[in-house]
Amino acid sequence: MSKLLTRRYLDQIKAMFGKEPEKPREISPAAQKIHFYKKNNRDEIGQLKHRRAHEKPSHKWRNRRWAALIFANLLFVLSYQLDIQVLEGALTASRFVGFHMADLNSALQVMLAHKHIITNLLIGTATVLLLWGLLGGRTFCSWVCPYHLVAEWAEKIHLYLAKKKLVTDQPIDRRLRTVFWIVFAALAVVTGYTVFEAISPTGILSRALIYGVGLSLLWVLALLVFEVFFSRRAWCRYACPIGLTYGVVGIVSPVRIVYSLENCFHEGDCRKVCLVPHVLDTVIKGRAVEPEVPLGPDCTRCGLCVDACPTGSLRFNIKGLSRLL
Amino acid sequence: MSDDTKAPAAAAAKGGAPVSRERKRQGRRKALRTILLTGGVLGAGLSGYLPLLHARSKRLRPPGALDEKEFLQSCIKCGQCVQVCPVNAIRLADLVDGFGVGTPYIDAREQACDFSCDAVQCILACPTGSLTYHKPDFLPVREGAALPQKPTLIAKMNDPEPTLNMTERMGVARLVRPDSCLAMKGEGFKGQARGPGFEGRMRYAEVDRWKPIGIAEHPYDLPLCDLCMRECPIAGAISLEKFTGPGGRTHARPIVHENCVGCGVCEMICPTEPASITIVPREVWTS
Numbered sequence: 001m002s003k004l005l006t007r008r009y010l011d012q013i014k015a016m017f018g019k020e021p022e023k024p025r026e027i028s029p030a031a032q033k034i035h036f037y038k039k040n041n042r043d044e045i046g047q048l049k050h051r052r053a054h055e056k057p058s059h060k061w062r063n064r065r066w067a068a069l070i071f072a073n074l075l076f077v078l079s080y081q082l083d084i085q086v087l088e089g090a091l092t093a094s095r096f097v098g099f100h101m102a103d104l105n106s107a108l109q110v111m112l113a114h115k116h117i118i119t120n121l122l123i124g125t126a127t128v129l130l131l132w133g134l135l136g137g138r139t140f141c142s143w144v145c146p147y148h149l150v151a152e153w154a155e156k157i158h159l160y161l162a163k164k165k166l167v168t169d170q171p172i173d174r175r176l177r178t179v180f181w182i183v184f185a186a187l188a189v190v191t192g193y194t195v196f197e198a199i200s201p202t203g204i205l206s207r208a209l210i211y212g213v214g215l216s217l218l219w220v221l222a223l224l225v226f227e228v229f230f231s232r233r234a235w236c237r238y239a240c241p242i243g244l245t246y247g248v249v250g251i252v253s254p255v256r257i258v259y260s261l262e263n264c265f266h267e268g269d270c271r272k273v274c275l276v277p278h279v280l281d282t283v284i285k286g287r288a289v290e291p292e293v294p295l296g297p298d299c300t301r302c303g304l305c306v307d308a309c310p311t312g313s314l315r316f317n318i319k320g321l322s323r324l325l
Numbered sequence: 326m327s328d329d330t331k332a333p334a335a336a337a338a339k340g341g342a343p344v345s346r347e348r349k350r351q352g353r354r355k356a357l358r359t360i361l362l363t364g365g366v367l368g369a370g371l372s373g374y375l376p377l378l379h380a381r382s383k384r385l386r387p388p389g390a391l392d393e394k395e396f397l398q399s400c401i402k403c404g405q406c407v408q409v410c411p412v413n414a415i416r417l418a419d420l421v422d423g424f425g426v427g428t429p430y431i432d433a434r435e436q437a438c439d440f441s442c443d444a445v446q447c448i449l450a451c452p453t454g455s456l457t458y459h460k461p462d463f464l465p466v467r468e469g470a471a472l473p474q475k476p477t478l479i480a481k482m483n484d485p486e487p488t489l490n491m492t493e494r495m496g497v498a499r500l501v502r503p504d505s506c507l508a509m510k511g512e513g514f515k516g517q518a519r520g521p522g523f524e525g526r527m528r529y530a531e532v533d534r535w536k537p538i539g540i541a542e543h544p545y546d547l548p549l550c551d552l553c554m555r556e557c558p559i560a561g562a563i564s565l566e567k568f569t570g571p572g573g574r575t576h577a578r579p580i581v582h583e584n585c586v587g588c589g590v591c592e593m594i595c596p597t598e599p600a601s602i603t604i605v606p607r608e609v610w611t612s
Contacts, residue, residue: 080407106402
């Protein structure tokens with residue numbers, strides 16, 4: 001990575017903890033050239049109009065992702081209900097054909113509350129750390145977490161109501177998620193209860209799917225109502241410490257979305273569909289520091305922007321493997 | 326986002342001051358919303374401290390559970406113990422259990438742990454050591470919680486290793502309603518122990534050692550009720566002390582011994598309603 005990209009990536013790590021991304025102080029000559037060329041380029045504007053008029057919305061990555069998410073959760077359900085024993089347990093901790101897996105945030109809560117770690121938990125945590133380290137950190141959120149899926153559906157209702165001018169999205173301070181992460185970690189240490197686990201909609205939904213519904217779904221429902229009528233995707237954006245935990249894992253992950261400046265129209269369609277638009281600040285006109293910019297670690301690798309982009313300027317990429325693919 | 330980029334331009338166009346007040350107002354509102362969400366989430370999180378229905382009551386935990394406080398600390402709420410239990414004795418607690426939401430418990434009257442898995446599978450399945458054979462050294466064993474020796478499973482009596490790998494009890498059985506106990510009254514019992522509709526299951530080693538069957542499928546005909554002793558899976562945990570009643574009839578008093586692990590089979594099989602003998606969860610042995 002060039003110095004400029006490294007600087008931007010550090011800025012994106014800060015953005016993950018809640019800082020608003022800054023305008024770049026310096027842009028590489030190569031990127032500057034493209035930015036300059038794009039200014040008042042009539043051809044490009046005509047091209048843009050043409051492209052958008054003919055654009056067919058793609059749902060390729062969304063469909064793949066939903067299939068993967070449903071498959072993963074179904075595997076949990078069927079392993080128990082049909083006794084096929086492939087993936088036993090729930091999302092908080094499980095065994096995949098006998099190998100221990102433990103959700104990083106749940107494991108952390110247990111370790112902090114109990115202050116004693118047994119080998120199996122350590123193995124499970126390490127396995128999952130490695131897995132999501134390789135697969136992209138917050139990939140867990142958009143490709144596995146069942147709350148993410150129901151929240152996406154709730155988001156559709158929210159956007160429909162917003163279009164009818166019945167609701168407006170009320171943004172909340174993004175630093176709150178970091179505060180929650182610290183507060184819940186501290187609560188686990190101090191109270192000795194895994195406080196966050198009691199309200200984690202991921203755990204609640206996963207258990208409800210596998211073991212049957214209960215009253216705790218009311219909490220999940222309350223969150224969804226809040227998101228539909230008040231603040232778009234509030235839990236995933238501003239609250240969930242699981243997302244931050246996996247986001248930190250994603251810092252070193254090779255799986256990411258890469259933005260290329262060349263063909264981008266800067267219309268911002270990608271930012272409109274994104275759960276974490278601060279990772280896409282680079283697509284704003286004049287902000288890209290290099291012709292190719294990988295997105296920040298808070299990106300959930302959900303692919304909605306890849307689907308939304310009419311010019312193919314956003315795409316999945318695996319660091320180091322890009323030449324092979 | 327897009328508003329942020331447009332706002333300064335609008336501010337410049339209008340001369341700054343009025344819009345900046347508007348922005349201040351927006352900022353204040355955002356702060357209020359942030360506080361609202363903070364309060365909501367933390368309030369929900371700490372609602373475990375509310376005196377909810379079962380939050381303070383003692384649940385019967387699966388075998389090998391750490392003491393309640395440590396159990397709640399360490400349980401990761403995954404339900405792997407639920408999945409391995411051959412008689413589905415283990416359930417997961419709901420919201421009414423406060424911080425215990427998602428943790429496993431046993432409702433012995435509905436379905437007790439009869440150790441038909443032979444090896445205490447739930448302990449083997451537990452990924453965090455909430456259910457454990459080897460309690461960490463820094464956790465003390467409450468006085469009277471330790472079993473006098475490894476419990477011998479009657480169904481495994483003829484195996485080379487007839488014991489269960491358990492060192493502490495889950496609770497202790499108590500004859501809480503001696504007046505309703507059939508044996509105490511000198512009465513027998515005929516029929517299905519818990520009626521035809523009861524769904525609880527148990528292993529009857531004489532029927533099939535490896536396959537638990539419904540209690541409703543196994544009717545009894547007993548001149549003097551001894552179901553609690555008869556079906557107790559642990560050797561030497563319960564006995565009947567016979568005595569002669571006023572009419573010259575033979576009566577019997579169920580006596581619970583120190584070997585009792587608190588599995589709850591006696592509570593499940595007891596044909597009186599409510600059960601004359603029940604498990605006191607987490608109870609320790611006092612002679």
